[in-house]
Amino acid sequence: MSDSPLTPQLIRLGCRPAGKEAAIREAGAMLADAGRIAPDYIDSLLRREAVANTYLGHSIAIPHGMVEDRSLVLRTGVAVLQIPDGLEWNPGQRIHLLFAIAARSDDHLVMLRQLTRLLQDEARLLPLFHTADPAELIAALEPSVADPLPDGEAQDLDHGQEWRLDYPNGLHARPASLWSEAARRSPARLQVRHGGRTADAKNLLSLLQLGLRHGDLVSVSARGPQAEAGVDLLLKAMREASLAEQTAAAIAAQRAGARKTVGWQPAGAPLSLPGVAASPGLAIGTVRVLAGEQLQVPDRPISLAEGGDRLHQALADTRRQLSQLADATQATLGAAEAGIFRAQAELLNDTDLITLSCQLMVAGHGVEWSWHQAVERLAEKISALGNPMLAARAADLRDVGRRVLLQLDPSLQTRASTDFGPDTLLLAADLAPSDTAALDLSRIKGLATAHGGPTAHTAILARTLGLPALVAAGSALLDVADGSPAILDGDAGRLYLNPSDADLDSARDWQRRQRDERDKQQAQRQQAGQTADGRRIEIAANINRPDQAAAALDAGAEGVGLMRTEFLFLEREAAPDEEEQLATYLAMQQALQGRPLIVRALDIGGDKQVPYLNLPREDNPFLGMRGARLLLSRRELLEPQLRALYRAAKAGKPLSIMFPMISSLKEITRLKGLCEGVRKELDAPQLPIGIMVEVPAAALLADQFAPYVDFFSIGTNDLTQYALAMDRQHPELAAEADSLHPAVLRLIRQTVEGAAAHKRWVGVCGGLAGDPHGAAVLAGLGVDELSMSPNDIAAVKAMLRRHDHARLRELAEQALACDSAEEVRQLLEGLA
Ligand code: PEP
Numbered sequence: 147m148s149d150s151p152l153t154p155q156l157i158r159l160g161c162r163p164a165g166k167e168a169a170i171r172e173a174g175a176m177l178a179d180a181g182r183i184a185p186d187y188i189d190s191l192l193r194r195e196a197v198a199n200t201y202l203g204h205s206i207a208i209p210h211g212m213v214e215d216r217s218l219v220l221r222t223g224v225a226v227l228q229i230p231d232g233l234e235w236n237p238g239q240r241i242h243l244l245f246a247i248a249a250r251s252d253d254h255l256v257m258l259r260q261l262t263r264l265l266q267d268e269a270r271l272l273p274l275f276h277t278a279d280p281a282e283l284i285a286a287l288e289p290s291v292a293d294p295l296p297d298g299e300a301q302d303l304d305h306g307q308e309w310r311l312d313y314p315n316g317l318h319a320r321p322a323s324l325w326s327e328a329a330r331r332s333p334a335r336l337q338v339r340h341g342g343r344t345a346d347a348k349n350l351l352s353l354l355q356l357g358l359r360h361g362d363l364v365s366v367s368a369r370g371p372q373a374e375a376g377v378d379l380l381l382k383a384m385r386e387a388s389l390a391e392q393t394a395a396a397i398a399a400q401r402a403g404a405r406k407t408v409g410w411q412p413a414g415a416p417l418s419l420p421g422v423a424a425s426p427g428l429a430i431g432t433v434r435v436l437a438g439e440q441l442q443v444p445d446r447p448i449s450l451a452e453g454g455d456r457l458h459q460a461l462a463d464t465r466r467q468l469s470q471l472a473d474a475t476q477a478t479l480g481a482a483e484a485g486i487f488r489a490q491a492e493l494l495n496d497t498d499l500i501t502l503s504c505q506l507m508v509a510g511h512g513v514e515w516s517w518h519q520a521v522e523r524l525a526e527k528i529s530a531l532g533n534p535m536l537a538a539r540a541a542d543l544r545d546v547g548r549r550v551l552l553q554l555d556p557s558l559q560t561r562a563s564t565d566f567g568p569d570t571l572l573l574a575a576d577l578a579p580s581d582t583a584a585l586d587l588s589r590i591k592g593l594a595t596a597h598g599g600p601t602a603h604t605a606i607l608a609r610t611l612g613l614p615a616l617v618a619a620g621s622a623l624l625d626v627a628d629g630s631p632a633i634l635d636g637d638a639g640r641l642y643l644n645p646s647d648a649d650l651d652s653a654r655d656w657q658r659r660q661r662d663e664r665d666k667q668q669a670q671r672q673q674a675g676q677t678a679d680g681r682r683i684e685i686a687a688n689i690n691r692p693d694q695a696a697a698a699l700d701a702g703a704e705g706v707g708l709m710r711t712e713f714l715f716l717e718r719e720a721a722p723d724e725e726e727q728l729a730t731y732l733a734m735q736q737a738l739q740g741r742p743l744i745v746r747a748l749d750i751g752g753d754k755q756v757p758y759l760n761l762p763r764e765d766n767p768f769l770g771m772r773g774a775r776l777l778l779s780r781r782e783l784l785e786p787q788l789r790a791l792y793r794a795a796k797a798g799k800p801l802s803i804m805f806p807m808i809s810s811l812k813e814i815t816r817l818k819g820l821c822e823g824v825r826k827e828l829d830a831p832q833l834p835i836g837i838m839v840e841v842p843a844a845a846l847l848a849d850q851f852a853p854y855v856d857f858f859s860i861g862t863n864d865l866t867q868y869a870l871a872m873d874r875q876h877p878e879l880a881a882e883a884d885s886l887h888p889a890v891l892r893l894i895r896q897t898v899e900g901a902a903a904h905k906r907w908v909g910v911c912g913g914l915a916g917d918p919h920g921a922a923v924l925a926g927l928g929v930d931e932l933s934m935s936p937n938d939i940a941a942v943k944a945m946l947r948r949h950d951h952a953r954l955r956e957l958a959e960q961a962l963a964c965d966s967a968e969e970v971r972q973l974l975e976g977l978a
C-alpha cells in the first residue's frame with residue numbers, strides 16, 4: 147500500500163489555505179514529509195504555475211513540477227487538499243480539490259485517468275468536496291475496473307453474485323442505462339464481469355462494450371463502502387428490467403407479424419435490395435450514394451491543462467447547442483423527436499469517452515485528435531458487437547462526437563456535399579440524425595441506409611419528415627451505381643433497382659392516387675369540421691406565434707386551441723415583460739380576426755427548461771415543479787402574463803385562458819383567484835378559464851372540477867406519459883407510448899362524462915387529435931373540439947366527414963374494450 151501514489155497520510159481534509167501559493171506549499175510539504183520529494187521540488191511546483199494553468203476544470207487543480215526537476219521526486223506521490231469553502235485558483239476559477247502530483251515516471255497516469263473520469267461524474271465528484279472520510283477519496287481514485295486487463299485475468303471484487311441475462315435482445319442501451327443509474331446510487335465500486343471481460347457498472351458505454359447476449363452468465367461484484375448492498379441494488383435493477391424487456395420484445399414480434407401486406411406491388415420482378423421498413427411512402431428517383439466522409443483530424447499537442455479546459459468548454463457548448471436543437475425540434479417536429487437530441491446530450495456525460503480522450507492527451511496528443519480517436523474507438527467497439535440496437539447508439543455517438551469536434555475546431559466542418567439533383571434517393575452507410583433533420587426535402591425524395599435500425603433516431607426523424615425510408619439494407623446498398631434509376635418502397639422496406647417502364651408507370655400511378663386523395667382533402671380543408679351526419683367538431687390549430695396564424699387559417703384552422711406561451715420564453719436571455727407579451731397577444735388576436743383563441747399560461751418544467759429562470763435541478767422534473775405548480779410558486783412569472791392577457795382582452799378581441807398540469811381543485815381555485823384579482827385591478831372583462839387534463843387525477847375528478855372551470859382541454863401527450871408511466875421523450879418508448887392505449891381512452895371518456903354533467907365542453911390539444919384515426923375515436927368519445935398542428939387539419943377533417951357520429955361512437959366503445967393500443971390500431975385500420 148505504501149507504494150501507492152496516494153495514501154491516507156497524503157490526504158488532508160477541511161483545509162483553508164490563505165491563497166494559491168499557500169495551498170501549493172502545504173501540499174508540497176505533505177509530499178516532502180511523506181518522503182516522496184526533496185523539499186526543493188516545492189519551488190518547482192510553484193514555477194510551473196508561472197508558465198501554465200494547472201486548473202483542470204470542475205473545481206479541481208493539478209499542480210505538478212517542471213519536467214527538468216524530476217530528479218527531485220524520490221517516489222511518485224500525490225498529495226490531496228480538500229478545500230470545502232473553495233479557493234480562487236485563477237481569476238474566475240475556484241477549486242475544492244487540489245491534487246499535487248510528483249511523478250517519477252508515468253506511474254501516476256492510472257490515477258490521473260481515474261481523476262479525469264471523475265470530472266464528468268458529478269454524482270461521485272461533488273460529495274468528495276465535503277466528505278469527512280479520506281477512504282472515499284482513495285476509493286474514487288483507485289484504478290477503475292474498466293481499465294483493461296489481459297484476457298483471462300479478469301477477477302471479481304470482494305463481494306459478488308452471479309446472474310443470467312434473460313433480456314431477449316441482450317443488453318442494449320436502455321436497460322444498460324438503468325444498470326448504470328442504479329450502480330451510481332451506491333458508494334461502492336461495482337463491476338460486471340462476463341468471462342474474461344469486466345465493465346465498470348457505473349459506466350454505460352463500458353457496460354455496452356461487454357456485448358452481453360440473452361443467456362449470458364454475468365458476475366456482479368463490489369468493493370468498498372456498502373459493497374454488499376451495492377451488489378443487491380444493482381441486481382435488483384437488472385432483474386426489474388427483465389419484464390419490460392420481455393414485453394417489448396413480444397410487442398415487437400407481434401407488430402412484425404401484423405405488418406400490412408397491402409401497398410404498392412411491382413408489375414414485373416425488378417432486381418431489389420431488401421432492408422427494413424423505416425418510414426412509409428413510395429419514392430421514385432435517381433440513386434445518389436453518399437461516400438463515407440473521412441475526417442482528417444490534425445494532431446496538435448498542447449498542455450494537458452489547456453486541453454482539458456478546451457474539452458470541458460466544448461462539451462459545455464455542445465450540451466447547450468443540443469438543448470437548443472431539442473427545443474427547436476420540439477417546436478417543429480414534436481417531443482419524441484426532440485428527445486433524440488436530449489438522449490445524445492446524455493452520451494456526452496460518458497466517463498469512458500472523457501477518460502480515453504484525456505488519456506490520449508496525457509500521452510501527448512492534441513485535444514481534437516484525442517477526442518476524435520476516443521469517439522471512433524468507442525463507436526467501433528459498440529458497432530462491432532453486432533447488435534442492431536447498439537449500432538444505432540454508435541451512430542448517435544459519432545454524430546454528437548462531430549459536434550464537439552466542431553466546437554473545438556470549426557475548420558473541421560466537412561459536411562457531405564449538398565448539391566443533390568432533383569428526385570434524389572439518398573443511399574448512405576448511415577446518416578446522422580442531425581444530417582437527416584437538415585436534408586433538403588425539395589430534392590431528396592427517399593432515404594436508404596446500409597446500417598441503422600427502425601428504432602434509430604434517423605428513422606424516427608424520417609417518419610416525422612414524411613420521407614420514405616428503409617434501413618439496414620447491408621453493405622450491398624453502397625455498391626449500387628450512382629445515377630441508377632430506382633423505386634424506394636418505405637412500407638415494404640425495399641429498394642427496386644433499374645425498374646422497367648411498366649413498374650415505373652404503376653409506381654407513378656400509385657403515387658398519383660395517393661396524391662389525389664391528399665389533394666381532395668386539401669381542396670376541402672376550409673369546410674367546417676363535422677361528421678358525415680353533421681355533428682360539429684371544431685378544428686383548431688396549435689400555434690405559438692402570431693406569424694404562424696395566417697398559415698394555420700390557410701390550412702383550415704377555425705381558431706387556435708392551444709397557444710403554447712412558453713415558446714415566447716425560450717431561446718432568449720430574459721423573460722419577455724408585460725408589454726412585450728401584450729404586443730404578442732394583441733398581434734395573435736389581430737391575425738385571427740375574432741376567431742377563438744385559447745392561450746395557455748406558461749408551461750415550464752419537465753421537458754421545457756428555461757435556463758435563465760434558474761429553476762432548481764430536480765431528479766424527476768416530470769414529476770416536479772412544472773406547469774400550474776410552478777406558476778403558483780413563481781408569481782413574478784404568472785402575474786405579468788395574466789396582466790398582459792387581460793389587457794389584451796380589454797383592448798382587443800376576447801380570448802380564453804388555460805392552465806397546464808392541473809391536478810387538484812386547490813390549484814384551480816388559487817389560479818382563478820389570481821385571475822380575478824388582476825381582472826378587477828384592470829377593470830377587464832371576464833374571460834373563460836379552462837384547464838388542461840394532462841394528469842390522470844384531473845381526468846378522474848373531472849366531474850368535481852367541472853363546476854369551477856369553463857372548459858377542459860385534454861393534453862394527450864402528457865396524459866399518456868403519466869397514465870402509462872412512459873417518458874414522452876424516450877426514443878425507445880416513443881412507439882409504445884401510444885395515446886390510443888385503452889387506459890388513456892378511458893380517462894378521456896371519464897373527462898367527457900364529468901364535463902357533460904355540468905355542460906362544459908371538452909377539447910383535445912395533444913398529438914392524438916392530429917392523428918386521423920385518433921380524431922375519429924375522440925369524436926366518438928364525445929369530444930367537442932380538436933386542436934392540432936396545422937399540417938394535420940385537412941386529413942382529420944376528411945376523416946370526420948367520411949363517417950357518421952353513430953359509427954364513430956360504436957368504434958369508440960369497441961376501442962374502450964380493447965386491451966392494448968395495438969388492438970385499437972388494428973380495429974381502426976379498416977377505417978378508410
Ligand atoms: C399535451 O401534453 O398533450 C400538450 C398538448 O401539452 P404539451 O405537449 O405542450 O406538454
Ligand code: MG
Pocket residue numbers: 806840861863864
Ligand atoms: Mg402537456
